[in-house]
Amino acid sequence: MNTTSAPPGASAGNCWEDLVTVALLGTERRTPPGCGPGQDAPTALLDVAAVETLRRRAGVRPARAASRPDPAAPDPRPPLPAAAAHRLTLLLADRPGTGGGSRRGTAPDLMELLPQWLALANAHGFAAPPQALPALLDTARGRTDLRPAALTFAGPRALWLARLNPEWRFALRSMPGGGTALPDSAEPERVQQLWQEGLFAERVALLTAIRTRQPAAARELLTTTWATERAEDRLMFLDSLRSKLGAADEPFLEQALADRSRNVRATAAELLSALPESALAARMAARAGSCVAVDRTRGTPTIVVEAPHECDPGMERDGVVPKAPAGRGERSWWLGQLVEAAPLSTWPRRLGGRTPDDIVALPVADDWQGELHAAWCRAAVRQRDPGWSRALLGAPSAPEAGGPGAVSLAERSKLLATLGSAERAEWVAGFIGTHGLSEAFQLLGVCAVPWTGSLGRAVVDALDIARDAGSYPWSFSGVMGLAERCLDPAEAVRLEALTGVPDEPEHAAPGAGSYWSEAFQRLVTTLRLRTTMTKELTPPTST
Numbered sequence: 001m002n003t004t005s006a007p008p009g010a011s012a013g014n015c016w017e018d019l020v021t022v023a024l025l026g027t028e029r030r031t032p033p034g035c036g037p038g039q040d041a042p043t044a045l046l047d048v049a050a051v052e053t054l055r056r057r058a059g060v061r062p063a064r065a066a067s068r069p070d071p072a073a074p075d076p077r078p079p080l081p082a083a084a085a086h087r088l089t090l091l092l093a094d095r096p097g098t099g100g101g102s103r104r105g106t107a108p109d110l111m112e113l114l115p116q117w118l119a120l121a122n123a124h125g126f127a128a129p130p131q132a133l134p135a136l137l138d139t140a141r142g143r144t145d146l147r148p149a150a151l152t153f154a155g156p157r158a159l160w161l162a163r164l165n166p167e168w169r170f171a172l173r174s175m176p177g178g179g180t181a182l183p184d185s186a187e188p189e190r191v192q193q194l195w196q197e198g199l200f201a202e203r204v205a206l207l208t209a210i211r212t213r214q215p216a217a218a219r220e221l222l223t224t225t226w227a228t229e230r231a232e233d234r235l236m237f238l239d240s241l242r243s244k245l246g247a248a249d250e251p252f253l254e255q256a257l258a259d260r261s262r263n264v265r266a267t268a269a270e271l272l273s274a275l276p277e278s279a280l281a282a283r284m285a286a287r288a289g290s291c292v293a294v295d296r297t298r299g300t301p302t303i304v305v306e307a308p309h310e311c312d313p314g315m316e317r318d319g320v321v322p323k324a325p326a327g328r329g330e331r332s333w334w335l336g337q338l339v340e341a342a343p344l345s346t347w348p349r350r351l352g353g354r355t356p357d358d359i360v361a362l363p364v365a366d367d368w369q370g371e372l373h374a375a376w377c378r379a380a381v382r383q384r385d386p387g388w389s390r391a392l393l394g395a396p397s398a399p400e401a402g403g404p405g406a407v408s409l410a411e412r413s414k415l416l417a418t419l420g421s422a423e424r425a426e427w428v429a430g431f432i433g434t435h436g437l438s439e440a441f442q443l444l445g446v447c448a449v450p451w452t453g454s455l456g457r458a459v460v461d462a463l464d465i466a467r468d469a470g471s472y473p474w475s476f477s478g479v480m481g482l483a484e485r486c487l488d489p490a491e492a493v494r495l496e497a498l499t500g501v502p503d504e505p506e507h508a509a510p511g512a513g514s515y516w517s518e519a520f521q522r523l524v525t526t527l528r529l530r531t532t533m534t535k536e537l538t539p540p541t542s543t
Helices: 013-024 041-058 082-093 110-124 130-142 146-152 157-160 170-174 188-197 198-215 216-221 232-244 247-256 262-273 278-287 313-317 330-341 348-349 356-360 369-381 387-395 409-416 421-435 455-470 473-486 487-497 512-537
Strands: 292-297 302-307
Touching: 013 041, 082 110, 082 130, 110 146, 110 512, 130 146, 130 170, 146 157, 146 170, 146 387, 157 170, 188 198, 198 216, 198 232, 198 292, 216 232, 216 247, 216 356, 232 247, 232 262, 232 313, 247 262, 247 278, 262 278, 262 330, 278 330, 278 348, 292 348, 302 369, 330 369, 348 356, 356 387, 369 387, 369 409, 387 409, 409 421, 455 473, 455 487, 455 512, 473 512, 487 512
Parallel strands: none
Antiparallel strands: 292 302
């Protein structure tokens, strides 16, 4: 081998970077370092790279030994049962497929079961096996949806490791105070020191922690530096007041309506509108009420709308955005914001003592129904009002999938989230029974897991109907993927009858029968695996 080395005066680090550059560009475009006349450039590049590799391995100068890191904090939680620890290793070793139910084959997608496994392990209070922590942190680094559960399960050792590996620093950012103990409100000097001198993330974590325990103390802490904070910081701090929001916050939020930042003003207005007894809510109620009334002179009582003709300074101060988005009329844009911010208790008083169901059922003149009902939908979601949500959702068996008030499935999903989990599941089951699964994917996403018996049966029945009709199976891949994670595992027995290859109707998609068979086999296998996972994580009962 030619022992060509780095040019005189070139450091090993610079020479290696030069070699990498030449390798990327090609020897025809860049001559390798140390390549003499007549030498074959590619061979010279490899020779120099070999010498530099040896130099990098053997030529490191001894350095002063670093002090050993302090041991990780002990994890007092009980260890995983042996079978559950083995299952975790298998789950972490699996790699995601192409996603959803569109993959072929009958094997479960183990990575998609990891969130449920972590939830079960955390519910039982088990500690993560130390040898599994690197793989667990690597997985959480690539999947932000797993981080809260994964870091809870990983415990204090994960934070210890994160301080030693830059690739796992997300764990420090995800934990309040970067994993360090936050001062208690009983330590006012430490609280003030961290609030005045801490990093932004530490200050947010401190404010959030105090707000959870003592809402008034957190608000008072924020007022001490509010005037000197940057606009983007004020916005983040103000957002922390969503937790434990109450009437006592109103004076501070009213002052924030005059903030220099438009985003801060908008957030303050949104928070005030969530307080039905606030002065802002009263102002919005008066404005919205003046725009909407019932015309009793017609044969059928009808809602009539007179949208605002201008967005005055008072409206702007209270959070109304004056400039409408492209394609929206200004007056309808202003009306929607007023109705959304007005307390829903305004409308029974304003509209003749009618109930929400009666109000939603009234006709609306001059094509204002869509705008008005959409604003009521947003108000019901913001104010978490189940009575108005029920009225706007309507009966799940209504002929029109759009419902009486909600104008989109996305709005329906948000309205459903304001209802209790059992009522939500019953409504979606009724919707699927009438309209099938083609429009139900978003609605299923807001239902509690595992699905109730009636909802699970509705989904399975609809899938069976789609299979027998020869429907394109790929259209239901998303629902099938949800079923694997959300169906009650007890449904596996009933699903066995659907795992065979059905007779394909003449108009069926080619190969649809075998696809349906594989999909149902995978569903049954996954449900049984979930049952096994639950047993492995269930502590033995003492006799």
